[in-house]
Amino acid sequence: RSVLAEKEAIQNGEEKQPQGKRKKKKKRYICGHDAIMQQGEKNLKLEYPIHRGLCRDLDQCEALWSHCFRNFEMRPTESSLLLGLRPLTPKVQKQRIAQLLFESLGLAGVYVSDHCLLAMYSLGCMNG
Structure with a gap:
């Protein structure tokens, strides 16, 4: 959590x-x-800030992501992020998250996908 x-x-x-x-x-x-x-x-x-896979407060999520980049000693401007969200996340929220990641944190790239699909890929499955 x-x-x-x-x-x-x-x-x-x-x-x-x-x-x-x-x-x-x-x-x-x-x-x-x-x-x-x-x-x-x-x-x-x-x-x-994240409850059942949904961001409830984007300001809090921004603080959490900034904390992660600081602790991993990574520069957001030189990093890309693979973000797994729950399947029925509203498109508007995905857009807000991407906007926040690009504008506030200055990430080089963001890929947003369903976390279920990413779990399948991690097991080497291409369909399921």
Whole structure:
């Protein structure tokens, strides 16, 4: 399971300005093992951005993917990603994910496929 923790103080993402206007504030996430180790702190809230194969929050997924690239010491601009999604993932969500991966992380390439098909290919099956 993929896990990350969100700082509660920034959870709503808004900060009041002196003129009465609101300024969007970037959320801060702690991912993976660090999030699990700090879950006892009262200002952290554990989140699971991917539930049953669907991205529930793209900002959280972006933080998780950035964390993965950092931990594997890979440069996204020099890497391509093979992304397995569940078979009935809406086309709109696939497009948003691809847009996020290209624009925010700067990936060199992305291939999106059904995870069932990728599992068959990993076993050497060409049909099934």
